[in-house]
Amino acid sequence: MAEREGGREGRDRSPAGATASRPRGFRLDQPRPPRRRVLPEWDPEAFGRLSEKIARFLGTGRFIVWMTVVIIVWVVWNIAAPDVVRFDSYPFIFLTLMLSLQASYAAPLILLAQNRQDDRDRVNLEQDRKQxxxxxxxxxxxxREIAALRAGLGEVATRDWIRSELQDLVRELELERRQDGAGRPGQYAFPAERANRPPGRDADDR
Known part of the structure; x- marks a missing residue:
């Protein structure tokens, strides 16, 4: 009896202990609140589309023309302009820094655009393979259906075959009736002599 009471007390204490171990406000019937993140969040698809647009622009002749014009204006301004308004004198260290920064950003953007294109190509290839x-x-x-139809058509009676069989049957009947007409009077050949047959019923037609 004591063992039963001890086991019952242990079972009664276990849910309380489990409930006590849970944090306050924790409910299983409600979703957990979102965690706060230190890093900013962004939409991968939107960022990928933006990177593709930038990569496409970097691969056009318009970008090369604009970059050439900017570099020429930059160099001419910092050479021919007065010393007061110059912001990057020779050897154009700031220009070199800007070009390096542009290259450092352009390379990952191009790689990201290539990766997205590879993913699309992979999906297209998979769809083409399934198709x-x-x-x-x-x-x-x-x-297989055409072969089965050809095999079935070999056993089906065609119109020409039925016509030829009927013609053979008519010839046989005509020959038999002519032979019967030659042995017994009152018989007529089939079908030419039957057309000239007088009206009325014969004894053989009964």
């Missing part, structure tokens, strides 16, 4: 498999399966199915 080719379905086309091959449909072609094989149609080939």
């Amino acid at each position: 080719n498999e379905r086309s091959i399966a449909d072609t094989e199915y149609l080939t």
Whole structure:
């Protein structure tokens, strides 16, 4: 009896202990609140589309023309302008820094755009492969159906075959009736002599 009471007390204490170990305000029937993040969040798709636009612009002749014009104006301004308004004298260290910064950002953007293009190409190739498999399966199915139809048509009576059989049967009947007409009077050949047959019923037609 004591063991039973001890076990019951242990079972009664276990849920309380489990409940006590949970933090206050924790409920299983509600979603957990979002955690605060130190780093800023961004949409990967939006960032990827922006990187593709920048990469496409970097690969055009317009960007090369604009960059050439900016560099020429930069160099001419810092050479021909008065010393007071110059902001990057020779050897143009600030220009070199800007070009290096541009290259350091352009390379990852181009790689990101290439990765997105590779993912799209992979998806397109997978879809093309599945479409080719379905086309091959449909072609094989149609080939089997056509072969079955050809095999079935070999056993089906065609119109020409039925016509030839009927013609042979008519010839045989005409020959038999002519032979019967030659042995027994009152019989007529079939079908030419039957057309000249007088009206009325014969004894043989009964």
